[in-house]
Amino acid sequence: MIDAVIFDIGNVLIEWQPERHYDREIGEERRRALFDTIDLHAMNDVIDSGGPFKETIYATAERHPDFQHEIRMWFDDWIEMARPAIDHSVRLLRALRTKGVPVFALTNFGIDSFAYAQTHYDFLSEFDQAFVSGHMGVIKPDPRIYQMVEEACGIAPDRLLFTDDRADNISTARARGWQAHLFDGPQGWANRLVADGLLSPGEAK
Template sequence: MTTVRHVVFDLGGVLLHWDPEVPYRRLIPDEAERTRFLTEVCSRAWNAEQDRGRTWEEAEDTLIAEHPDHEDLIRAYRANWLEMVPHHLDDSVAALELLLDADIDVTALTNFAADTFEVAREEYPFLKRFRGVTVSGRIGLVKPDEAIYRHHHENYGLDPARTLFFDDVEKNVEGARAAGWQAERFESPEKLRADLIRYGVLAA
């Protein structure tokens, strides 16, 4: 393994817990109906377009035109977004802070809508400690498009071969490797720490 000089974190699923069901358990108590709504109406594919840079206004208007009977529930997605990020992953954040306190170069690369990232950043102050964060919604590129990894390492002056990336989605890990980075899938905070030790970033 090439010596790691830069560590890059994904956010959702690695450092932040994200679950769109949280507010909708209150708004749609019936489990089957809630699952149908989050699968067929406010779906992950619909939300992903906000990660790509679409505004919430356009997203809501488009979906309400298709599902006018669900207008209030559609608008509730953005209105109650912060409830979808109810906590951070303590042990993952502890590993992040070890790196930061040891003056390791740490940045973040995330598929995130531009405005909701700012909401999360105010709620979770550790998000302000990165040297820099590439937010997909700001630049109109999303993982696993190789261009977003290239944008990140060029923008922050990273050596791709000396960069170690953590993401909980395998296709995003593969995208990083295709861009010349070293990368590991995040499965647990324990594996994260073990990987950091194995790559020589943290001491055993």
């Protein structure tokens, strides 16, 4: 039996493909040079761990003058990178809540970037509880963040169902006894929710 469903956000509810945005804006060749020179995803991990949003990005840009403009785009164009919403996943979130199933978020997201995203995506304010790494000071797949969720919600691990697009995040959840689904598209997730008796096929469309 499942007592709560937990959604990751990036690439589950909102597409998160920074490289795609950079390819469109500066071209694939310049993007490859940028990402080969600077680990922008590691920079983003600092933000997701609670570091300041703009300041972290702009400080990185100052250290790399050859790519200063492109690095600043991570902040300046951020909402353009965090799009579009994955509509079917949003419908599943709302269908679960309509059925009275508690729905949580467990997401690697910065404090300010999450607040910014909430101004563009109303469904990010619809969770029963949102566990945001920036506020928690730890990011997935560190087991501590899963433990913090368990302690906060008071639900036994085997009664939690979690979906995430990253295999390492799913592996840690399963190691803690959570039920988990590796997200590879909303239809597969819908099928899992139906199989577990949380939604009917009609509700999962």
